[in-house]
Amino acid sequence: MSGLDDVIAAETTLSEVDGLNGRLVICGRRLDELAGKTSYEGVLALLYADLLGEDEKTIRTRLGQARLRAFHHVAHIDSDLLALSLTEGLRALMARLPDGEDKSTALLLTAAPAVFLPALIRRKAGEDAIAPDATRNHAADMLAMLNATPASAAAVLALETYLVTVADHGLNASTFAARVVASTRAGYTSSVLAALGALKGPLHGGAPGPVLDMLDAIGAPDKAGGWLASELAKGERLMGFGHRIYRVRDPRADALKGALQRLGAAGGMNAGRLALAEAVEREALALLRFAKPGRTLETNVEFFTALLLEALGFPREAFTGIFATGRVGGWIAHAHEQIAKGRLIRPQSIYVGPKAA
Template sequence: MSSGLDGVVAAETVMSHVDGQAGRLVLRGLPVELAAESLEFEGALALLWRGFEPLADDAASLRQALGQARARAFALVPKLLPAAAGLPPIEGLRLMLAGLGDGEEGSQPLLAVAAVPVFLAALDRQRRGLAPVAPTPGLGHAADFLAMRAGEVPEPLRAKALDAYLVTVSDHGLNASTFAARVVASTRAGVFSSIVAALCALKGPLHGGAPGPVLDMLDAIGSADRAAAWIDGELAAGRRLMGFGHRIYTVRDPRAEVLKGVVRGLDNGRIRLAEQVEAAALAALARHKPGRKLETNVEFYTALLLDAVGLPRDLFTPVFAVGRVAGWTAHVLEQEATGRLLRPQSRYVGPPVPDAA
């Protein structure tokens, strides 16, 4: 038995290669550094879907089809939004996505990818007492999300930074949410059911729920001279430092490096403090767990990037879903095309088993 399924290979995939020891991530043959620099979200989606979803054969038509799918998702907002009133955005998103029927016509993966930012923007406006804003034809996916949320077309630098983020997190091997999506897809329950399962897994603080608390940590520390003492206090109390450690990466998470580069090009007053806190945290973790390499993970710089783009911290985890839904849908398509029912076994350790009669 492998606790936490550590080291267990449960699927073959063409989507991404995660080399934990070398600190490398390759998205269908393209190193993440290159993907983040050269692709928009639509390009990453086309890359991941290629060979599984006919729309991905032509990147330009996929971009157009995704724009149309955002309009289709927007048409569903009046029906799905009211029930989500008052919920935190991640829970509102879960509820709205669950409202998509597995019998929906057309490309369901496309509607799933389109629906995440459309629903999220509407949820965020609802809590601010504002009416939903329709998608803008011709805008890219990242820019359109920011436009639907703010009600105005974003500065290109911000849209580009968000695009780089969405590409960077678009896929990452058999992480917990992608595995959840594949388990549900393996039962043939359908695309939307698989995506909802994935979102539920993403929500947890050990997976996609960490970046909000990273900013809380920076706020609590306040200034670099307080970092070491604050961190030691957390570790002494048995708490984990959010934004550090990873199951697979034993060296630095390559996505943290990519996002750090993007954040440096943005105007974020927190970046200096963040770098000093990072250095103090790495030193403290090395002392605290000398046997285990605990390095900066993707969530640390995600927090700074999304903050600089102007998003509030309780949108960080659902915005992760805006990017990762590319990978989820790709894995669902792959699982449906190539996989078998996922059904592992458990080892019974309960009360003694009675003799058979």
């Protein structure tokens, strides 16, 4: 099957993924204009222009209030829910939220992952969940709820850069799932749950963790070339390299590499870990150009995502949920756009089974 490659399924004003030139545009703004320079609330002001029509400062206030509302649902975390994976636990808590197509529902859904994920991480570790502080910005409050102490300015900027970088990315699998469900008028919560189900799959949102497994297996910069060459000889995929759409370097990789370097300069990550990652990236790109000369396989967003989230103290099992924390803004914006401007999504299929008698 083609996977619907090159099929146009929607018109959008939200984001443009230019795979040939390695550009990501969010609501008319290039990623390099936003990442590390704009807050997550600022990007929501762009994505939610038609939905909320509010500025960054107002969204920050309303999002803080929504985090307080979301925290009430943390009381429902029980042993059965804790037995689930973090992604499944997040999905279960999100399913408790009311459905609708109103602004209040949209804000609650946007706020909830940043509250639920730290609570699940802490409760799984046998610790109490930390209540939100509505006066903080979204990234700062998420880190404070994770660590029970205010985060450094460098850590907040790093997480904020990540959330901005992954906020929207065209009609990817989870966003398409959200638009399909929204087209039925099922509501924003149903749309977000469908998107989260799609994101759970390892071919979409589940790949950053294995990047760290690869770095752990290599261990030292001088071992990178031999280990990577051995994996390629066995036909294994090098995690963190190549992308379905980008035919040049993924611009999100550069945004997150810059965030990592700033975090490292501020003493927020292990210098040896960053040196190992840079050696692995350098060796992998050289080997891929030699082994697969007919393909362009560059560093993708997953490579530096893994390092950044690890440096911020998130466990590997949480990476998909943190992705959802940023991408939920795009999901809801696309759901709103589909409801406002689209029709029921109902593609055709071609029957290739046995003929009836």
